[in-house]
Amino acid sequence: MGAFGRFWLADAISMFGTYITTVAVQVIAVVMLSASATEVGVLNAARWLPYLLFGLVAGVIVDRCRRRPMMIGTDLGRAALLGVIPALAAFDQLSMPALVAVVFGVGALSLFGDAAFQSFLPRIVERDRLAWANVRIEQTSSVAQTSGPLLGSALIKFLGAPLAVLADAVSYAVSGILVATLRGKEEVPERVERHLLTELREGLRWVYRHRMLAPLSITSHARFLFTAMASTAFVPYAVAAVGATGLGFAYAAAGVGTVLGGAVSLRVHRGIGLARTIVLGRLLVAAGFALVLTGDWAVFAGQFVVGLGLGVEGPHDVTYRQQVTPDRLQGRCNATIRSFNWGMITIGAPIGGVIGDLVSLPTAMIVGGTGMTVAALTLLTSAFRDADLPSHPR
Structure with missing residues (x-):
C-alpha cells in the first residue's frame, strides 16, 4: 500500500470512529447523565469552541513543526482522552463537566490534527492529483457520515455507550500507528521568523489579500x-x-x-x-x-x-x-x-x-x-x- 493509501486508510478509520462517538456521547449525556437541552447545547459547542479560541494560533504552530509527528501525537492524544470516558463510567465517576472537558480536549486536538492533515497531503500526492485525492477523502467522509451513526447505534445497543466511545479511541490509536508507517523524510521548517503576531498576520494576509x-x-x-x-x-x-x-x-x-x-x-x-x-x-x-x-x-x-x-x-x-x-x-x-x-x-x-x-x-x-x-x-x-x-x- 502506497503512502496515500495508508494516509487515506488512517483517516477513514478515525472518521468512522468519530461518527460513532457523535452518537454515543449524546446518548451518554441524555440517558446516563440526564442532561438538559442547555447542557446538550454546551456539550455540542465544546466540540467547536477550540476552533474559535485557538484556530489562528494552531496554523502558526503547524507551520513551525513537522506535520507527521503532529498527526501521530494528536491521534494518540485523542485516543487517550476518549479512553477517559469509559474509565470514568466504569467507576461511576462520569459527570457532565467531565464529559464536556473531554469533548473540548478532543476538539482542540482535532483542530491541530486536521490542520496538519490538510497541510501534509500535498507532500505525498502530486499536485495534479490533489483533486482526485480530496475527492476520495470526501467520499470516505460521506460513507462514514451515512453508516457511522448506524454502526454507533448498534454498538451502543450491544456494548453500551461508554464502550462505543472506546471503539473510537481504538480507531484513533490505529490511525496514529498507520500515519507512523508513512515513509519519507520531513524537514523541520526553516526558522526564519518566530514572532507569533507577525506569523498570524502573514497567514491572514495570505488568505484575505x-x-x-x-x-x-x-x-x-x-x-x-x-x-x-x-x-x-x-x-x-x-x-x-x-x-x-x-x-x-x-x-x-x-x-x-x-x-x-x-x-x-x-x-x-x-x-x-x-x-x-x-x-x-x-x-x-x-x-x-x-x-x-x-x-x-x-x-x-x-x-x-x-x-x-x-x-x-x-x-x-x-x-x-x-x-x-x-x-x-x-x-x-x-x-x-x-x-x-x-x-x-x-x-x-x-x-x-x-x-x-x-x-x-x-x-x-x-x-x-x-x-x-x-x-x-x-x-x-x-x-x-x-x-x-x-x-x-x-
Missing part, C-alpha cells in the same frame, strides 16, 4: 453561516414531518448524495470549470433546503440534493487552496479558513433557531437558502471566476 483565495474564503464563511441557520431549523422541522427515525434516514440520504456528488465532481469540473463547479455545488445545497419544504417525503429528497451539492463542491475549494499556497503557509492557510468556517456555525445556528422560534422553521430555512444563493453568485462575479486547477488524470 490573495486575489483568488479572498473571495473563495469569504463566500465560504458566508455559506457556513447560512447553512448553519438552515440546518438548525431543519432538525425540528424534519422530526415533526417524518419523526426521529426519519431524520436518521434523511441524514443517510444526504450521505448517499455526497458520495454520488463526489463521484461526478471531477467530470463536472472538466466540463464547466472550477468556479462554476463550486458555485453549482453551493446552489444545489440551497435548492435542497428549498425542496425540503415542498412536502413531508421531500425531506429525504431535499437532503439528498444537499448532499449532492456538498459532494460536487467539497473537494475543489480544498484542492485549490492546497495548490496555490506555499508549503510554509499551508498550516496557517488551512487553519485560518477552517476556524472562521466553523466559527460561523456557532453564530448561524442560534440565529436560525431564533428565527425558527419567533417566526417559523420554514422561514429560517428560506433565509438560510437565500443567503447561500447570494453568496454563491457573489463568488461567480468575483475574480475567482477565472480560477482553475491543473488537469487531473481521468
